[in-house]
Amino acid sequence: MERYDGLELSPRRVEYVKYMAEMGKTLKVSDIAARFSIDPSTVTKALHELEGMGLIIHEPYRGARLSPFGARYSEFLLRRHRILGLVLSHYGLSEDEACREASRFESYVSRYAINTMCRAMGHPTTGICGEITHDEHCRRPVDKYGTVPKVHQEQGRKQGRRA
Numbered sequence: 001m002e003r004y005d006g007l008e009l010s011p012r013r014v015e016y017v018k019y020m021a022e023m024g025k026t027l028k029v030s031d032i033a034a035r036f037s038i039d040p041s042t043v044t045k046a047l048h049e050l051e052g053m054g055l056i057i058h059e060p061y062r063g064a065r066l067s068p069f070g071a072r073y074s075e076f077l078l079r080r081h082r083i084l085g086l087v088l089s090h091y092g093l094s095e096d097e098a099c100r101e102a103s104r105f106e107s108y109v110s111r112y113a114i115n116t117m118c119r120a121m122g123h124p125t126t127g128i129c130g131e132i133t134h135d136e137h138c139r140r141p142v143d144k145y146g147t148v149p150k151v152h153q154e155q156g157r158k159q160g161r162r163a
């Protein structure tokens with residue numbers, strides 16, 4: 001699922017993956033259940049889904065951690081959260097409000113939209129709740145999957161650099 005459009009996960013699943021990225025280690029089902037005040041069976045179900053998508057590695061009795069792809073995907077999730085947070089804070093919300101509001105709707109905003117906004121904002125490096133990292137996809141023209149369309153690659157070669 002390397003070609004992702006950013007709309008794969010529900011709001012709750014997004015929070016789990018961002019939490020796993022923030023903790024940066026193998027987490028037990030009970031750690032995640034306690035953090036979100038939910039039943040461990042709910043977490044187990046979610047972890048199976050995330051594993052099926054290739055985002056995490058789940059070892060029975062040890063716990064779950066992000067796969068290499070999951071780590072890259074989580075960087076996108078954090079960038080999306082922080083880009084939207086900056087937009088909201090620019091239009092009058094306090095930092096706490098911007099962070100909270102972005103968490104409510106960010107899972108519905110596509111990678112294409114975030115990459116386009118990221119470019120329009122000049123790739124900001126500091127968000128209200130942490131650093132913003134960028135990848136080759138937000139730095140170049142993108143299609144709806146957030147990848148560089150062939151036509152741009154070819155035009156780029158013929159015409160030299162595109163702004």
Ligand SMILES: [Zn+2]
Pocket residue numbers: 081085099100128129
């Ligand atoms: Zn935040």
Ligand SMILES: [Zn+2]
Pocket residue numbers: 118119123124133134135138139
């Ligand atoms: Zn960027």
